[in-house]
Each structure stands twice: as structure tokens, then as C-alpha cells.
Amino acid sequence: MTQLITGIPRSGTTLCCKLLNQRDEVIALHEPINPAAIAKGADANVAFDYIRKQIVVFQHAIENGLPFEHGDKGGLEIENPVGQQTQDGIRQVVARRGQVVLPKRAHGSYQLVVKQNALFTALLGPLSAEFAVTAVVRNPVDVLLSWLTVDLPVNRGRIPAGERFAPKLAAELAAEPSRIRRQWRIYQWFMQQFHQHGVKVLRYEDILVSDGAALDQALGLPSISRQPLTPQHRQFAPEVLDELGSIKAELLAADYYGLYSAEDIAQRLKQYGL
Incomplete structure (x- = not known):
């Protein structure tokens, strides 16, 4: 059965795909569905049906060696869709949508x-x-700092x-003039969606400290040996x-549904002098 991964943008979901693709028995696709391809004006039911059909398309292509759309035309090895090159202090996207075989x-x-991320969460x-x-x-401190850059x-x-x-x-979001408060609302929306729908939630920090074993466990896969993961x-x-x-x-003061404590947040803020 196909499994889905979603998550807060810049929380390591692309890294998860790379870690899963280190396994012989798993094929993990990074953002293969282009939301713009869903008919304009389509409601949630139409979008859901489109996703189901696209998953069948991906399976057919994989099993027949045919091209299919992927979030990075370079293949499955992408670890981070954003590179190190900056323009006016903003890191530039390196992932380029295209077809892979x-x-x-x-x-x-x-x-x-x-x-x-966003499409599945909605x-x-x-x-x-x-x-x-x-x-x-x-941790929202790391997420928001990434979003800002x-x-x-x-x-x-x-x-x-x-x-x-x-x-x-x-x-x-349209009514909020402050960028950082729009970003904060987006972060809260993701967390609320995950809590409301009772999906399995995995912390990026646990993926790192376990060298990917926490990800394997979350998806019901036996752990494999990997190179140590080190935070940047x-x-x-x-x-x-x-x-x-x-x-x-x-x-x-926010409620993180037991995933992060006020102390977790305070520690990250302190590391940045806040």
C-alpha cells in the first residue's frame, strides 16, 4: 500500500525521501504532484480524486520504466530543494520540476x-x-528562520x-499585514491539521538523532545502517x-500538542541570542 508523507515546509521531508531511497525496497517521490495541474476551481473532493489517480500513474510508470513527473528532474537523490547560493540574503531554490525515468x-x-507538504496537509x-x-x-524557531531566508x-x-x-x-493570511505573523499562522495551521486528523507525527529532531531509524519505525520498516546525520x-x-x-x-506560549515544550522553544531562541 502506498504511504504518504507530509509535513511543515523546511522540516526535513525531502531529507526523509532521500533516507527512504537508500532502501532497496522503497521508492520515495519528492513533490511529484503539481498542484497547478488540478483543475482551476476544483473542490477538495476533485483534488483528492486527482491525487489518487496520480498515484496509480506513478505506479504504472515505475513498473513499466516510463517517464513521470517529479519535483526534481534530477531524480530521487535530492536532499534539499534549496541550495546554498543566495541573492540579497535569500537562499535560492535548486530543485527543478520535470520528468524522471x-x-x-x-x-x-x-x-x-x-x-x-501543503497540498496533502490541506x-x-x-x-x-x-x-x-x-x-x-x-521546532518553530528553526522553521521560521528558514522561511525568512x-x-x-x-x-x-x-x-x-x-x-x-x-x-x-x-x-x-490575506488580512494579516505582518509577514512574520502570517508565517506563524501557517506554522500553526500545519500543526493544527496534523492534530485534528490524528495522523502519525514525527519530529525532525528525532530523525536526526536516530540517524533515520525513527523514520523507518514510523513507516513500519526495519531499520538499516546509515551514515550519521549531523545538523547544519x-x-x-x-x-x-x-x-x-x-x-x-x-x-x-503556543500549544504544540506535546511535541515541543516551552523549554524546547526557549533553548532554540537562546541559541540565537533571543
Whole structure:
């Protein structure tokens, strides 16, 4: 049965795909569904049906060695869709959507995992009723600092694929003039969706400390030996830290549904001098 991965953008979901693709029996696809391909004006039911049909398309292509659309035309090895090159202090996206072709795989010889963040999160109700879904989260301090410094819609405090099927969220973001508060609302929306629909939630921090074993366990796979995973330490401009610091009180007071404590948040803030 196909499994789905969703998660908060910049929480390590693409890394999860890379770790899963280190297994012979798993094929994990990074953002293979283009939300723009879903008919304009389609409701959540139409979008859900489109996703189901696309999963069948992916399986057929994999089993027959045919091309199919993928979030990075370079193949399955992508670890991070955002590179190190910056423009005006903003890290640029390196992933390029396109078609890939994989060696033929016999039906039943592999476990298909499909990763999609905002689209799957907006449609968690019907998706979680039919598929096993695992959601990946990360400490909001690290997520928001990343959002403030990457060339993605969340940098501007918008999440188009989510807003399209979450009109309340779209209205709230449209009414909020502050970028960091739009970003904070987006983070909360993801967490609330995961909690409301009762999906399995996996912390990025646990994936790192276990060298990927926590991911294997979450998907019901036996652990394998991997190279140690080490967190990257990034430096942020004072104005970026100041923008995050403006919502420090909200970060410390929020409900993270038992996934992060106020102390967890305070420790990360302190590491950045906040």
C-alpha cells in the first residue's frame, strides 16, 4: 500500500525521501504532484480524486520504466530543494520540476512513498481515511528562520497549495499585514491539521538523532545502517533574528500538542541570542 508523507515546509521531508531511497525496497517521490495541474476551481473532493489517480500513474510508470513527473528532474537523490547560493540574503531554490525515468520494478517488489507538504496537509481528511500518512514537524524557531531566508512562497507568508483548499487560512493570511505573523499562522495551521486528523507525527529532531531509524519505525520498516546525520548550523542576519524575536512571546506560549515544550522553544531562541 502506498504511504504518504507530509509535513511543515523546511522540516526535513525531502531529507526523509532521500533516507527512504537508500532502501532497496522503497521508492520515495519528492513533490511529484503539481498542484497547478488540478483543475482551476476544483473542490477538495476533485483534488483528492486527482491525487489518487496520480498515484496509480506513478505506479504504472515505475513498473513499466516510463517517464513521470517529479519535483526534481534530477531524480530521487535530492536532499534539499534549496541550495546554498543566495541573492540579497535569500537562499535560492535548486530543485527543478520535470520528468524522471526509473528502472523497471515488478509490482509488489517495492513500497511507494509519496511526499507532498501543503497540498496533502490541506486534504488530510480524505487522504488519511485511505492512506497511511506520516507528518514531519520541526521546532518553530528553526522553521521560521528558514522561511525568512529561502526563496519560497512561505518567505512572503503565503502557502498557495494549502490556501487553495483551506479558504479560512487564505482569508486570515490575506488580512494579516505582518509577514512574520502570517508565517506563524501557517506554522500553526500545519500543526493544527496534523492534530485534528490524528495522523502519525514525527519530529525532525528525532530523525536526526536516530540517524533515520525513527523514520523507518514510523513507516513500519526495519531499520538499516546509515551514515550519521549531523545538523547544519546556520548564521542569520540581525534583522532576521529581530523579526523572529518580535513573536517570541507567542512562540513560548503556543500549544504544540506535546511535541515541543516551552523549554524546547526557549533553548532554540537562546541559541540565537533571543
